[in-house]
Amino acid sequence: MSTCIVSTETIGEKLRSIRKDKELTLRKVASLLDIDFAILSKMERGERRITKEVVLKLADIYKYDAEALLVLFLSDKILFEIQDEDLGIEALKVAEERAKFVKANKKK
Amino acid sequence: MSTCIVSTETIGEKLRSIRKDKELTLRKVASLLDIDFAILSKMERGERRITKEVVLKLADIYKYDAEALLVLFLSDKILFEIQDEDLGIEALKVAEERAKFVKANKKK
DNA sequence: ATACATGTTGACATAATGTGTCAAAATTAG
DNA sequence: CTAATTTTGACACATTATGTCAACATGTAT
DSSP states (O other): OOOOOSOOOOHHHHHHHHHHHTTOOHHHHHHHHTSOHHHHHHHHTTSSOOOHHHHHHHHHHHTOOHHHHHHHHHHHHHHHHHTTOTTHHHHHHHHHHHHHHHHHHOOO | OOOOOSOOOOHHHHHHHHHHHTTOOHHHHHHHHTSOHHHHHHHHTTSSOOOHHHHHHHHHHHTOOHHHHHHHHHHHHHHHHHTTOTTHHHHHHHHHHHHHHHHHHOOO
8 A cells, every 4th residue: 555645635624633733722723813713613624715814824823834735725726616527637737737828928 | 939729818708709700799699698798798808707507508509619618617717716826836736636536536 | 970789887786605703512531 | 420622503794796787888881
């Protein structure tokens, strides 16, 4: 059996597992974020949308790689858009080409 | 100068150019779609969200490759999610790996 | 120029969705 | 058991999306 490179975790699940590792409670972290702990609970379980700002604050609170969390956060949003579309992967490739094109042509 | 493979057109712009090629009016196409022509106008210009259903109906009306339009439609939505994020392209790659993983592991 | 077809824009009411707050119920740990 | 933690749902409110419509602008032909 090989180690799985691709994470099957959503950003919410990832944030939860990090919080557990740090042995922090929802109440504690939520208070640091200045939000209701019920909302954080729902964010971790994918019932409420997570914002970029929350991800960055949690990266800071948990002392965790912010870029890695942001990439997971963004890929979550991307995957949500293609859901179970048969053409999802092809659309991802086209999107990547278009993104590269935009990046290469944008002025500083 | 080389031909550009990557389309810089949005799905709306593409649908408009197809309609122009077919020499159809907003009013005519909108009536076939059973929607107000003002909405179709806004969809073509990116002011209103386009649904998958509308894309498929237009592919039928225009006798245009539905898959190609769907891929453009989906890539539009994907690009909207990553907007001008620095980590956008990396997130796209991660999303693609995750999508492939899901596809490979899903039961029939 | 008028007359007519086409396309754009904004206002408006309504529908749908998202958000914060809270409390009760459920779960877990000691 | 008690206590801490988490989950769930209800609710009011805000934000956003949607359909309808009319006014305005543009273009074309005669």
